[in-house]
Amino acid sequence: GEQVEQRPPHLSVREGDSAVITCTYTDPNSYYFFWYKQEPGASLQLLMKVFSSTEINEGQGFTVLLNKKDKRLSLNLTAAHPGDSAAYFCAVSNTGNYKYVFGAGTRLKVIA
Amino acid sequence: EAAVTQSPRNKVAVTGGKVTLSCNQTNNHNNMYWYRQDTGHGLRLIHYSYGAGSTEKGDIPDGYKASRPSQENFSLILELATPSQTSVYFCASGDVRHANSDYTFGSGTRLLVI
Numbered sequence: 001g002e003q004v005e006q007r008p009p010h011l012s013v014r015e016g017d018s019a020v021i022t023c024t025y026t027d028p029n030s031y032y033f034f035w036y037k038q039e040p041g042a043s044l045q046l047l048m049k050v051f052s053s054t055e056i057n058e059g060q061g062f063t064v065l066l067n068k069k070d071k072r073l074s075l076n077l078t079a080a081h082p083g084d085s086a087a088y089f090c091a092v093s094n095t096g097n098y099k100y101v102f103g104a105g106t107r108l109k110v111i112a
Numbered sequence: 113e114a115a116v117t118q119s120p121r122n123k124v125a126v127t128g129g130k131v132t133l134s135c136n137q138t139n140n141h142n143n144m145y146w147y148r149q150d151t152g153h154g155l156r157l158i159h160y161s162y163g164a165g166s167t168e169k170g171d172i173p174d175g176y177k178a179s180r181p182s183q184e185n186f187s188l189i190l191e192l193a194t195p196s197q198t199s200v201y202f203c204a205s206g207d208v209r210h211a212n213s214d215y216t217f218g219s220g221t222r223l224l225v226i
Contacts, residue, residue: 006154034214043202043217044155089154098143098206099170100215104154 002027004092006103014111019077021106023090026071032093033073034100035064039086047075047088080110115139118203118218125225131190133221135203143206144186145215146170146178148199155202161186193225 003026013019023033035047048064050057050073057064061084063076073092077084087107091100116137125131137144142163147155157170159178167178175197177189190197200222204215 009152043219044215045217046214049214099145099157099160100155102147102154102156104152 002030002092002094002101004090004101004103006090006106008106009104010107010109012109012111013080015081016079019080019084019108019110021075021088021090021108023073023092023103024071025073025092025101027092027094028071029094030071030092033064033066034091034093035075036089036091037086038089038105044089077108080108082110082112084108085110116203116205116216116218118201118221120221121219122222123224125190125193125223127194127225129193131193131197131223131225133188133190133201133203133223135186135188135218136184137186137203137205137216138184139205139207139216140183141205141207141216142183144180145204145206146176146186146188147202147204148172149202149220150199158188158201193223195225197223198225199223 006023033050036044037047038044048059050066065074087105089105090103119134145160146158149155156172158176160168161180179187200220202220203218206215207213
């Protein structure tokens with residue numbers, strides 16, 4: 001079945017710096033990709049969803065890149081601020097089963 | 113507003129006891145899911161359901177049962193709780209009609225088995 005590896009497990013950056021989180025997946029049939037943010041003690045909130053036909057998506061303060069050839073998905077926070085401190089999870093979905101496979105998560109700390 | 117509500121928020125159980133975690137959704141989603149979250153593992157799928165009366169095994173079903181008596185409700189049952197089941201449990205719902213739809217997560221249940 002699908003395997004999703006997320007790196008790094010922990011990341012500490014200074015305010016204003018960029019932060020990059022990467023997920024690699026194994027199933028070439030995976031088509032839908034999601035990034036979730038989880039603040040301490042809270043539930044998961046959707047940041048962005050990306051489909052196989054989309055390579056770059058931009059949100060508020062971040063960019064998601066999908067490289068289908070390398071089976072790699074990345075989240076780039078362009079100018080991190082303390083409010084970005086949280087755990088981030090990627091999730092990958094195959095068209096056929098509507099089940100996510102999650103990465104293990106990245107704990108991001110932004111230092112003011 | 114559509115939501116997923118879990119109860120209880122916190123639970124302390126005794127080893128060997130029975131624990132039931134409840135989840136209610138008002139999204140009218142067909143699919144519902146139970147995950148557990150442990151440091152270093154992300155979220156792992158325990159059981160899921162395609163609709164009322166349906167339960168399916170996820171990736172780590174051992175020691176857990178599930179029940180979906182209605183579209184709105186999905187329960188996770190630990191018949192004989194063990195300390196290794198100490199974790200944070202999340203319920204989610206999803207719209208099976210749209211494969212690109214994201215999940216709506218509940219707020220989580222923190223379970224401590226002593």
